[in-house]
Amino acid sequence: MSNLRTEEFDINMGPHHPSTHGVCRLLLTMDGEKVVKVVPYIGYLHRAIEKICENRTYAMCIPILDRFEYVTAMSCNYVFSLAAERLSGIEVPERAEYLRVIMLELNRIASHLIFFGTTAMDIGALTPFLYALREREYIMDLFEMTCGQRLTYNYIRVGGVSKDIPNEFTPKCRETVATISDKVEEYKRLLNGNPIWKMRTIGVGKLDADLALAYGVSGPILRASGVDYDLRRDDPYSIYDRFDYNIPIYQNGDVYDRYMIRLDEIQESCKIVAQALDQIEDGPIRAKVSPNFKPAAGETYTRIENSRGEMGVYLVSDGTKKPFRVKARGGSYPHLQLLPEIATNCMIADLVAIFASFDVILPEVDR
Amino acid sequence: MNNEELKAYIESHYGSQLTYNEAGKYDLLFEVDASNLVTVCEKLKNDSELLFDYFCNLSGADTTERFEAIYNLASTKKKIRLDIKVILPHENPVVNSVQTIWPAANWYEREMWELYGIHINNHDNLTRFLLHDEWDEGFPMRKDWDAPDFIRFPDL
Amino acid sequence: MIAVGITVALKEILASFGLSGGLLSVVTYAILASATFGLLSVLALFLVWWERKIAGHMQQRFGPMRNGWHGWYQTLVDGLKLLQKEDVRVATRDKVVFFWAPVMCFIAAFAAYIVIPFGDGLIVADLNIGILYIMAITTFTVISLLMAGWGSNNKYALLGGMRSAAQVVSYEVPMVASILVVVLYAGSLSTVDIVNSQAGNFLNWNIFRVPYGPLAFLTYLVAAIAEANRTPFDLAEAEQELVAGFNIEYSGMKFAMFFLAEFINLFTVSAIAVILFFGGWHGFEFIPSFVWFFLKTFAVVFLLIMIRWTYPRMRVDQLMEFAWKFLVPLTFLNIIIAAIFKHFGWYWEL
Structure with missing residues (x-):
């Protein structure tokens, strides 16, 4: 057998493949069924969002950035x-902060549900x-x-939210989060x-x-992978300190853990939404902000915990309206x-399973 | 460690290499000389008080007089954040790669090179990936870049 | 029990028209073959629709609803659409192999029905090597898949073809071994004899004969799913890995041939399961025998469809390990147990 030439x-x-979730090209070098080398090629969805934003006012940037990561456009x-x-x-x-938290967490749930579905589909179910x-x-x-849109919301604006x-x-909403919390148990x-699911996920794609x-x-x-780091707690923003929720941690870093942690996060987000609905009080939903408002010159790197990890914006203002x-x-x-x-x-x-478990979304990569 | 303590700590320990810049509104922003970048980053990562083990982001910026490269760092253990800015001349901007310290920097540097034309020293794979391979219309994120009326796409 | 089979009856009718000798046989079998072909075509169309409906209802939706009552002629119009489609052929294909692969797949799927009894006497030819013949002829499918993979000159297709070859060859062993258990008991390879050995009370069905019946049925079912290339063993066309696997370059009617053959194979493996383990056409006498046969077979098909829409896909190395390290020893052990039970007569005959 050894002198057979392989x-x-x-x-x-x-770029067009059912399991790359968008237009990503992976150049695989294969030895039969085994992947010897993977080279990702990106850029098929590059829309120059950053350059476009430089030519828009702040208010006009928000709908552009909706397209940056359309599965969690609220973030x-x-x-x-x-x-x-x-x-x-x-x-x-205050009320705007609560509304923002509710929307962000609902969007996180929606995104994790997409993850759950597509991962199961990529593994064949x-x-x-x-x-x-x-x-x-x-x-x-x-x-x-709330805002008339289902995918790209343009809901959270500078200074508050667009509508009550x-x-x-x-x-x-209460009914929905209760249902979803139950359904997650059903998924589990x-x-x-x-x-078969266990064979395909446990121990696959270990990441230390x-x-x-x-x-x-x-x-x-x-x-x-066992690193306890959640920006909602460790780089606090908004009002997340007012809610009682856990941050699930898993240790193995394989596909199974990455799948489980997201299901757990759905349930934690449901808890946050339910608490926010209890605590929310009437009040104004927007601070007074001019559509052409000009922030003071300066720069900041702001980051939040998105369903796909850290989402950040490095924003430089030179004191003009753009x-x-x-x-x-x-x-x-x-x-x-x-x-x-x-x-x-x-x-x-396994490559397909790992790719699915990373929950990569290409518009976010290519921008 | 809050921002004031972090600022005091960095100024006392790294005062010779890092200078405070008040442009950073919410976060600490320090400037560093391009030649010191790699050594400072190495120290920041290994300093037991700071442990900047997490590379958030690298962005280029073009102020029309000069280029800037902004490194956003974080520590997962100390829960702190720090921005480092490198100022580069407008002609021949060159910066050293930090991917030996944070492998994550690889793609960010590649992107900065591609969109701003800031050359990266010691980078292992400086090839185009956001734009197409035969792109020769300049560096689109530069402020003086004018969109060409007609972009040739490569013959396939 | 009808004393004469449908073949004999047809021969007598034709002979009364004055046909005789070789011509008589040719005309008889031509008529029977066309009848079977027609029946199976309708059956395949029905199965496609049925699977879509079941899948739909399992997934909180309705499946096809537009064409007719609950979309009953959806597959028919799908078939017409495929018939009209342009037959796209890759320039770099292997012309001969590319053309013959779907034809061969189609023929192999249909040829098995020569020895499948749809009811009492409703069999084209009662070969004395019936089961062996089915095993042999269905294995042609794998050759056609390999041909499709090779002839397409596409890497995904080739991977799919190779996968299916490895898979079907591996699962052939446990499949034959689980069938052997039944053959051992019936003492014949003929499908009619096997069915008749289970006549009488339904406790006589092989699945209820302790203890090898249920186990043999389960191992057969697993191997059958693998043979029919269905989830969790649908590696040959694993959509998320190989896009469409072996049939990636096929379009129009050539694709339809693969597609229909797949559903015919689904029915074949279910029919064999019924013949081997569920007493074939036997049931209460007041219902015609072919009704029993179809009822039982559709029950097995239903089971297979449910499995398909429930399970994730296995990985190719796990698939092989499962076949060779688990199924093969298990089925061999089962043969030995069955032989011992048979030797000492530890089974009932009601």
């Missing part, structure tokens, strides 16, 4: 507004995807009810006891804490950079 071959996974709105507020020292009304979308639909309805929630929002029952930190990995993936420099930093960017490190010498099926 040779490695290159295969293009993407994009929020991080930019927060940066502008920090530059100009605007105080946000098609049905959980539709279950996850069913639950996400309730959240989309809530967003639609309608009356029927609160009861419906559906997949966690499944031996040192490597994760070295590559700037953040968010659920970092916490799945931002001088906007640099958007998404969580997926370093994750995709890390992919060759842990996906080398695994099977192609």
Whole structure:
């Protein structure tokens, strides 16, 4: 057998491939089923968001940045507004802070539901995807009810939020988070006891804490590797200190842990939303901010905990009504950079599982 | 360690290399000379009081007179944040790579090189990736860059 | 029990028209083959629709709803659409292999039905090596998949073809071994004999004969899913890994042939399961035998569809390990147990 001639071959996974979640090209060098080398190629979705923002006023930047990471567009709105507020020292009304937290956490749930569905689908189970979308639909309805949009919201503005929630929002939102919290238990029952699911995820794509930190990995993936670091607590912003919630930590850093941590986070986010709905009081929803407002000259790097890790905006103001420099930093960017490190010498099926567990979204990478 | 303590600590220990810049509104911003960058970063990472083990972001900026490279660092153990700014001349901007300290910097540096034309020394893979491979229309994030009326795409 | 089979009856009818000798046989089998072909085509269309409906209802949706009552002729119009589509052919394909792969797949899927009894006497030819023949002819499918993978001149297709070859060859062993258990008991390879050995009370069905029946059925079912290339063993066309696997370059009617063959294979493995383990056409006498056969087979098909939409996919090395390290020893052990029980007569006959 040993004198049989074998040779490695290159295969293009993407730009259009069912499991690259967008247009990412992975150039794989394969030895049969085994992946010898992975080289990610990005840029197929580069829309020059940062350059466009330099030519827009602050208010006009927010809908552009919606497209930066469209699965959690609320976070994009929020991080930019927060940066502008920090530059100009605007105080946000109490009610607006609560509304922001509710929306951010609902959006985190929606994003994690997408993760759950697509990961299960990439590992071959098609049905959980539709279950996850069913639950996400309730959240989309809530967003639609509030701001009229289902994907790119333009809801969180500099100084507050654009609209107040309608009356029927609160009861419906309570019901939704309660339902989703229950459904997550159902998801766990559906997949966690499944031996094939366990075979495919446990021990696959192990990422240890040192490597994760070295590559700037953040968010659920970092916490799945045993690093207790959540920006909501460790780099406080908004009013997260008023809520009682846990930050789930897992130790192994494999696909299974990355999947479990997100399901746990959905439940924690449900808790936050429920508490926020209890605590919220009437009041103004926006500080007085001119559409052409000019923050003081200065710069800040603002970061928040997004569902895909740290989402940051480096914002430079020169005192005019347009931002001088906007640099958007998404969580997926370093994750995709890390992919060759842990996906080398695994099977192609594992590569797909690892890619799915990173929850990479390409608009965030290419911007 | 809050921002004042961190500022005092850095000024007492790294005062010779890092100078405080008040442009940073919310976070601490220090300037560093391009030649000192790598050594300072190495020290910041290994200092047992700071442990800047986490590389958040690197952004370039063009003020039309000069280039800036801003390194946003964080420590997961000490829960602190620090920004470091390197000021580069407008002609021939060159900065040393920090990817030996934080491998995460690799792609950020590549992107900065591609969009701002800031050359990176000791970078292992300085190739285009956001723009297409045959791009020769200059560096689009520079302030003086004018969008060409017609962009040639490579023949496939 | 009908004394004469449908073949004999048809021969007699044709002979009354004055046909005889070789021509009689040719005409008889031509008619039977067309009838089977027609039946199976309708069946395949139905199965596609049925699977989509079941999948839909499992996934909180309805599946096809637009064409007719609950979309009953959806697959028919899908088929018409595929028929009209341009047959896209890659310039770098291997012309001969690329063309013949879907044809071969189609033929292999249909040829198995020569020895499948749809009811009492409803069998084209009762070969005395029936089960062996089915095993042999269905293995052609793997050759056609390999041909499709090779002929497409596409790396994904090749990977898919190689995967299916490795998979089907590995799972052939436990499949044959679990069938052997039944053959051991029935003492014949003929499908009709196997079914008749389970006549009488339903406790006579092989699945209820302690203790090898249920185990043999389970191992057969696992191997059958692998043979039919369905989730959790659908590695050959693993959508998320290989885009569409072996049939990535096929379009139009060629794709439809693969697609229909896949559903025919689904029905085949279910029908064999019914013949081997569920007493074939036997049931209460007041319901016609072919109704029993179809009811039982659809029950097995339903089970397979449920499995498909529930489980994730296995990885290729896990698949091989499962076949060779677990299924093969288990089925061999089962044969030995069955042989011992058979030797001492530790089974019932009601």
